[in-house]
Each structure stands twice: as structure tokens, then as C-alpha cells.
Amino acid sequence: MIAETGLAALWLAAGLAALQLVLMVLALRSDLEVGRTVRAIAVVQGALTLVAFAMLLLVFARTDLSVALVFENSNVAQPFIYKVAGTWGNHEGSMLLWVAILSVAGAFLAFLSRRTSERTLVAALGAQAALALGFYAFLLIASNPFARLDLNNALFTGALNARGLNPLLQDPGLAFHPPTLYLGYVGLSVAFSLAVGALLTDQVDAQLARAMRPWVLGAWVLLTLGITAGSYWAYYELGWGGYWFWDPVENASLMPWLAATALLHSINVLAARGALKAWTMMLAVIAFSMSMVGTFLVRSGILTSVHAFAIDPERGTFLLALLAIYVGAAFTLFAVRGATLKEGAPFELISRETGLVINNLLLSVVLGIVFLGTLYPLFVEAVSGEKLSVGAPYFNAVAGPLALILAVLVGVGPLLSWRRERRPVFKQLTIPVLLGVTALAITIIVSPSMTILPRLGLTVATYLAAASILPLLRRNPLRAPLATWGMVIAHFGIAVALAGMAMNAAFTSERLAVIKPGETLDVGPWTVLLKDVTPGAGKNWTAVEADLRATRGEKITVLKPQTRYFSNPPTETNEAAIETFWNGQLYTVIGKPDPSGGWQVRLWWKPFVTLIWTGGALIGFGGALALLGRLWRRRRRRSDWRKERYV
């Protein structure tokens, strides 16, 4: 019954989305007053998808094996948290989560939006419904999460053995990483719908930008945190000691982030100055298109990785068709309406507007490079049948220097004033530049053999750390708006993350050897003793566990890396043991036994590697602060306005 309820809710929601779309078209063609109705429908539609998702959660929590999806992806022996998180650890469930977030975002837009004109809102809700409708169709036709298990078929194929969640995904990270990322991905749909709505009603103005901004900020914060968390997850779960692999799936999350970052900056120009209208609408369309490209890349099974749950050409074609329809329609609309947009406010060459335009251009170039590098293998294989992969050597060499240039300019942009800058701004940057040069000199003296990118990374990071706080020093920091604080913290976070990446690249030391219990291995400043290797067991795995004693000076640190063996499906995973210190992380992995009685042990000493994720968290925190500041200010303004009216 539970599964059927979920399915019914999904069908109802699809029907409501269709109705919402029809009403939007009617309202745009006549002056029909449908605002209230459309709002109500959007809210109910959101509630229905929540019901559907809750039903799927319930089915997974109870491990109802009569549902095919649960049967294929869950297991009675799995710990409870992974039973629940397993709901989105598979293709159908994660698509349902995607659609649920899409509809709930639409509901919130309907419920909360008071800033846009009624016509634009109705048009935006119609666009949101059109998006939802396509993905409902995808779920209901090509990947029904609630389908019952066909017992005869299962008996016939002899597949009667529940398979369980992929062990790599059996990690607390699964509970947070995908939902956070999805909220970010799909949160951008609201920006997309608002842009489409405003283009339809021809009301692209500062008002619209102010309505759109909290959504963009919120989605961007979640994307930032999702990517940061995903990076740390990959770092400790995969046991390779790397934090970013330029895997196509990682790029799929990076591309919407890059587009959203550009949008976040250009939307401020539109909100504050009414300029860059067409530009901002374009970015809003691109940002969510990148989310859909990402979903297509990950969910169509065209790429292989842990993220590609299933390989099914029907689904891939369906998703590709949806992608083509939505992106094509939005770009056509943009081409038709974009040229007729009224001119924004003018600005001079040296102004904050120009700074933000350059930021946007650089981000777009980086986005283009990542996009082309990610899709190139697919393109080549489709054209010539040749198989190839594009990895770190390409992305680091081509996008890396541009990212550094961008980081340099991050220090300059916030110092410029709107419209035109007459003051000698660059003088303020003297101290940061001197600090950067000092850092460069120190790296040359301390480590002459360092490669060029990490060296420049450290230089720019030092400069940016100082330059990013200048906007606060120009006035009384305590009276600066929360949004300014947010910006400063986010920009400072870039410097922190950059420093972490540079130091990880430059100073990491690694050792790999076979040692017997009682022997030691040195890495960086550490001496690590292999005390013992013992068997262990968990609820659905067995393991071998090494007992490592690391010393640096007197204090002994105990690390216990494991290799885990799962029987269902049969897999092994490496559980690295990582110890964090103020100045870095000691990362240990236990490998295979050796006939001599020793064990393969792999050790890394990674100075200041944690700065990478600290920086990511700071960037996200800065964004959250800016969002709070904007919302709070708007609330205060509204209550002031009410007070005035009643007085």
C-alpha cells in the first residue's frame, strides 16, 4: 500500500503540474487572474512529491523487499542509517529526490515570493511546472521507483538474492552529500524559471534580480558545501589520498557551481544598478542548464563511476531529450527576447561593474574549458569511435592559471565603487602585494625545487588573504552590512583553500612499503610502527585492521586503518585512518598481506591539507551570511514600511 500511495501521489503531482502549465499559458495570452490558483496548485504539487518521497523513505526504512528498487539496492543486514540513506543511493530514488526538490522549490517560490509582479510569478511557476512535468514523465515512464518486484521473473533468472547498497556508499557521507548537492543543483531551477518568466513577460529589472538573488545565494551555498563535503568524502573513502580527481562526475557538480558563481556576481549588478540584464538572464539559464547537463552525465550512465548506478540506453535518451528541449527552448526564448531588453544603466571602464564583468568572463572561460574537457571524450567516441579520457593534466594546466588570475582579481574587484572609480584604489593593494612577494621569496629560499603552480598558488593565496579583508577596513567593520562580511569571508575562504591546495601539492610526502609487525616506516616528520594486524567485524562486513603507532617527538598517536570485505555485493573497501593535527594530516592505508608475513602499508604526511576544506566551508559560510543579511534587511525594510503606513 505504501508504494502505491507514493505512486499515486506522483501521478497526481504530474497532473497538477500539467494544469499549472496550462493556466500559465492562458494567463499570459489573456489577462486572466490566476495568480492565487497557480500559487495554490504549486504548493499542493510540492506537498504531493514530498509525500511520494516520504513513502519511498518508508519503504526503504522497513526494507520492503516486495518493491523491486528496495530488493535491488537494500539488504536486511544493512545498518539502519544506510537503509534510509540508501533511498537516494540508487538511480530511481535519487531522481525522485531531484524531482521532489524541484517541486518543493516551486512551492516555496509560490508561497514566499512577494517581490516579483504577479504576471512574472505566474510565468515563472509555469516554467517550473514545465520542468517538473518532464521529470515526472521520466520517473513514471522510464524509472518508476515504486515498481513491485516481479517474483516470477526474479525466480526465473535466479536473481533472488537482495543485493544491498554498494559498500563504497555505505558511509555517513552518503546521508548528507547527495541531498546537499541536489538542493543546490535544483535550487538553481528557480533562478532559471524566474529568468524564463521575466523574459516571457518582459519584466527584467532590478526588482526581479532582488527576488532571484536569495535563491541563487542559497543554491550556491549548498553547492559549495556539497562539493566541499564530496571532496572530503572522496579523500577519506577512496584511500588514494587525493581530494579532487577531475572525474567527469565531479566536473558535473563543478560546472553548475562555476555558472552559479558568475550569476551570483552579475545578479548584484542587476539588483544594485539595473545593468547587465541580458547577461544575467543568460547566466541564470546556463546555470540550471549545467545542473541538467550534470544530471544527464551522471544519471544516463554514459560515464562510469560509483555515481552511475545503472547503464540503460532508454533512460539516457530520455534525459538527453529533456535536456535538449529545456535548454533549447530557454535559449530560443533568450534569443528572441534578449535583444529587445531595455538598456541598463551605463558605467565607466574602471568601475565595480567592469570588475564583475571580468569576473564573469573569466568564470565563463573556466566553465567552457571544464565543459569541453568533460564532453570531449564523449564527442570523440561518438564521431570516430576512439576512446580517450581527459584528466588532471588537461584541467590543471589549462584551467589552473586562469583560476589563479581570477584569484588575483578577487582582491581588486570589491575595492572599486559602482559606476565609476576616481580614487587611487590600487594604492590600497600595496601591502597585500608586498606580502605576496614576500611569500614568493620565502618559497624560493625554503623550497627551490617546488613546481610553478603551487609556488604561484602560495603567492596569490597570501596576497588574497590580505586583500580580501580590505573592504572591511575602509570603514567601521562593526557597522558594515552582513552581506559585506559574507563577501569578505567567502573571498578569504578562497585564499585559505588555495593555500591548502598549494601546500598539499608542494609538501606532501608519501611512503609505500611492506613492513612486518614490529617494524617501522618513516614519513615526513613521523615514525610509524606497525604493532599488529588483527581481524575485525561489523554488522555486514569483516575486516583486517592494522594497529599503527605514530610518533613525532614523544606523544604516540594510534591509527587503525582497515580493509573491509562485504559479502553483499562482494566487494572490498579501504578504510583509511586519518589523524588531524594543527599543521596537517597523517593518512594511513593498509594494503595486502605479503608472503613474507609483512603487510603493504601506505602513509602520507599532508601538511595543511585541511585548509582546502576549511576554505570551502568558509566560502559557503560567507555565502550563508550574505543570504541572512539580505533576507534580514528585506524583512526590516518591510516592517518599517508597514509601521510608516500605520502611523
Next chain:
Amino acid sequence: MKPKNQRLVLVVAAIVAVLIAVLLAMWGLKDRASYFYTPADVVAGKAVQGQAMRLGGMVERGSIQRQADGVTIRFVVTDGKARTPVVYRGIVPNLFREGSGAVAEGRLENGTFVADTILAKHDERYMPPQLGNLAAEHKAGKTLER
């Protein structure tokens, strides 16, 4: 700047940005993309010595040899038509075993493939697409032999 000019400048800037992105990407992809080869391709001389590439195939049964240092292994990758020796220093992935599919990243040096990374298939359900056909061919070949 006059509003008219401003729009023109912005449009030109956007077009230039797209062009720069495409040119940079083309420049980067020209010698930084690593091609996927099978042992048959290597024998046919398609792979350039010393260039980053991927080698995919089946780990030949009985070919894995552990070296004295305990962390270096030598094995042979085959696609049923040709064989390429591989040397790798590191902890092999968990599902790396003889008779199963693997993809190695690295370069050819004097006919031996020096691997930096080895990717094994994750489990029965997660097969690299590049190996999908190969596995089927391999199986078919075996049945024919019998």
C-alpha cells in the same frame, strides 16, 4: 561609454571569452587527452611511447608476479589478440584480480606499460564502458576455443 557602445562591448567581450575558452581547450586537449588503447592497438603501433594513455583489457591468468619489494607487481594485460606487460608500484585496487577486467593509466616505456594508477571494475555491476564490449568478446572467444 555610451549605452549603445556598452552593449556592443559586452557582446564582443562575451564572444571573445567563448573563443578563448575554445582555443585554450583545443590547445590543451591536443596533447593532454589520454587515449584508451587495448594490447592489440599497442602491438599495431598506435600508441606513442612515453605519452600518457590508458591501457585496458583482461588481467591474464597466472601472470601476476609480485616483486621482491612487496609493493611492485608485474602482470600481463590481454584482449585475446595481443598481450602487453605492465609494471605497477602501489596498492592494487580491491577488485583487481586475474581473469578480470582492468584499466591502467600510465605510459609505454620500451614495450612495457608503466602504470601510475590501476582502475579495476567496481563489482559485477560496475563495468567500465570501454571494457563492456571487450568482456563480451573475450567470453565469446573463449567459448569458440572450447
